[in-house]
Amino acid sequence: MGCSDSDYDFLRRLVRARSANVVAPAGNALFENRLKPIARTAGAANLKELVGLLRSNPSPHLQRTVAEAMTIHETSFFRDKSVFDVLGETVLPHLLEANSSQRRLRIWSAAASTGQEAYSVAMLLSERFQQLAGWDVKIIGTDVALNAVEEARRGVYRRMDVNRGLPARLLLKYFNRSGDEWEIAPGLRAMCEFQHANLCGPLPPLPQFDLVLLRNVLLYFTPEDRGAAFQNVDSRMSANGYLVLGASEQAEDSTRLFEPEFAGGCYFYRRAARR
Numbered sequence: 537m538g539c540s541d542s543d544y545d546f547l548r549r550l551v552r553a554r555s556a557n558v559v560a561p562a563g564n565a566l567f568e569n570r571l572k573p574i575a576r577t578a579g580a581a582n583l584k585e586l587v588g589l590l591r592s593n594p595s596p597h598l599q600r601t602v603a604e605a606m607t608i609h610e611t612s613f614f615r616d617k618s619v620f621d622v623l624g625e626t627v628l629p630h631l632l633e634a635n636s637s638q639r640r641l642r643i644w645s646a647a648a649s650t651g652q653e654a655y656s657v658a659m660l661l662s663e664r665f666q667q668l669a670g671w672d673v674k675i676i677g678t679d680v681a682l683n684a685v686e687e688a689r690r691g692v693y694r695r696m697d698v699n700r701g702l703p704a705r706l707l708l709k710y711f712n713r714s715g716d717e718w719e720i721a722p723g724l725r726a727m728c729e730f731q732h733a734n735l736c737g738p739l740p741p742l743p744q745f746d747l748v749l750l751r752n753v754l755l756y757f758t759p760e761d762r763g764a765a766f767q768n769v770d771s772r773m774s775a776n777g778y779l780v781l782g783a784s785e786q787a788e789d790s791t792r793l794f795e796p797e798f799a800g801g802c803y804f805y806r807r808a809a810r811r
Contacts, residue, residue, distance in 0.1 A: 539567075543587045547571075550590065550599060553604045567606070574601055578745040600682065611649040613702040614656045616783060619751070623657070623798040624664045627778050631746050632665060634776055640672040644745040646735060646769065647753040648677025651688025651728070652697070655720055657749070658727040659706055676742065678733035691720030736764040744774045752782035761798060766791040770807065779805040 547567055568583055575586035578598060590598060607783040614620050635641055645654040654677035661668055679685050698707050698718050733739055735750075736757070748769050754762050769779060772791045779794055780802075781787065787794045787805055794805035 538582075539587060541586045543584060546587060546591070547602070551603045559678070564707055571602060571606075574598075603680075607756060611652045611700070612700040613652045614689070614747065615653065615701060616751070618702075618802055619780060619783075620656065620660055620801065622802045622804070623747075623780070626659055626799045627747065627780075627804065628665065631776075631778070632667070635746065639670065641668070641674075641747075642743045642745045642774075643675045643747045644749065644772065645677040646748055646750040648679045648684070648688055648730060649681075650684050650693075651677055651691060651730060652693075653677070653749060654688065654728045654730070655691065655710075655724060656701075658724050659710055661727070662710070662724065663706075673727060674743075675728045676745075677728060677730045678735075678740075678742075679730070680734045682732055682734070685730050685732050688728075691725050693718050693720075695737075718800070729763065736761045739768055739772065742772050744777075745772055746777050747775050748773055748777065748779045750781055752785070754781065754785045754790075762790040766793055770794070773807055775807060778790075781805065 544567060554702055571583055571586060575581070575583055578586060578589055580586040580589055580691065584604075589595075631641060643654075643657055645657065648654050654675045656676055659672065673728070677685075677688055679688070692714075693711075695716050695718075698711065710721050710724050712721055713719075731742075733742075735753075750765070750769060754765065757765060766787060770791075773779065779787070779806075783802075786796070786803070788796065793808055795808045796803050796805055
């Protein structure tokens with residue numbers, strides 16, 4: 537006997553409660569493919585028995601494992617080059633000028649996955665802005681999936697990972713090779729830290745950010761989750777901060793907290809004037 541519609545609805549509610557960044561719409565076949573190995577590990581013969589376990593004994597560990605199995609981790613180094621061009625040519629120079637007196641810069645990779653975006657920003661800063669030597673610079677990456685956060689903290693990537701978007705010159709300069717794996721060099725790693733956070737729930741203690749990268753994740757959120765995420769971002773952004781979304785995403789449909797600006801062929805957002 538297979539899962540009923542109510543079983544799949546139960547799984548969708550469980551995953552949505554534990555993780556906003558999920559495959560959506562999560563078809564039944566996708567649940568079957570991704571959760572069958574977890575069912576076997578949990579001692580369940582099939583997905584229906586796994587649902588029974590989740591209903592009768594809602595173990596936080598099992599719930600988290602199920603949610604993480606349905607979480608998207610698609611990412612790459614320097615994903616969408618035009619965005620990094622605008623950061624280097626427009627956004628970051630403006631922030632460095634605005635923050636020159638306090639010599640402090642805080643950047644949030646708000647759906648960091650396994651860390652490639654945060655480390656890419658660190659490389660951009662190191663390559664283009666040598667004047668940051670002596671500044672207090674920190675890039676904080678957060679993700680809802682604990683396994684992704686742990687991978688980001690390790691900073692060790694396979695050949696296929698570094699072959700996606702990472703110029704060979706930067707690979708040789710900022711990574712140390714160990715067999716078929718490449719590890720982030722200590723100097724770059726020191727610029728980044730990674731934490732577990734659900735963008736749609738209460739956030740851990742975080743600083744005020746000058747730049748927030750929230751890219752390629754909102755399209756998987758419900759309207760309610762998008763609103764909650766924007767509220768959280770707004771609460772952690774400096775008055776003169778910048779918000780960058782994915783190329784196919786926009787804030788206007790979900791919130792009035794941000795206003796769009798355009799530069800270098802890309803849109804980005806600033807906090808709307810508060811009345």
